Amino acid sequence: DIQMTQSPSSLSASIGDRVTITCRASQDISNFLNWFQLKPGKAPKLLIYHTSNLETGVPSRFGGSRSGTDFTFTISSLQPEDFATYYCLQYEKVPYTLGQGTRLEI
């Protein structure tokens, strides 16, 4: 199975901060990686698909990039509604696997 190592597991930040979360894949997954936001009681929300593509309707402060098997998710300027948990998902190979999650706190 492909292991997705996500870091950090939690992060404290302030409004306006730039935040970076990384996921490292244990093998090549090409660009088959998405980033999601989870809030309690709500449906998971797709933010970035295929490594770096912004989902329709998602603010441009969210972004994604790749260097080899290292994937980076960035929020350029934190807003109050961004405090949530974030996950990466690889879907290059079955079983699909996710990072452990990053809890973003104020």
Add this chain to the structure above:
Amino acid sequence: EIQMVESGGGSVQPGTSLRLSCTASGFRFSDHAVSWFRQAPGKGLEWVGFIRTTNEGEGRDYAASVKGRFTISRDYSKNIAYLQMDSLKIEDTAVYYCTREGVPGFEFDYWGQGTLVTVSS
């Protein structure tokens, strides 16, 4: 409006069965695979399994943790995907989500709010 709505969750005892439904609307259901995910209390998201489309032979695959106990099926006439869960264990307690995938650019883009399954004696 595209929607994925999960239903069928509840509280059951270990060793019993439960069937979840994922009702899709607002898009051509037959074009998309459907994946199920879950999140146990205090844990991260976990992929459970998927079912492909008819054109893809309705191939299925499952996470090792549920293989042999869970079965995914789909009814094209009702636009529903099912997750049949047998021999339930306490560790299957989770919120279960469904999402569509399989079409490049439209993968894992719509999710339901989930349905809670509690397995407890």
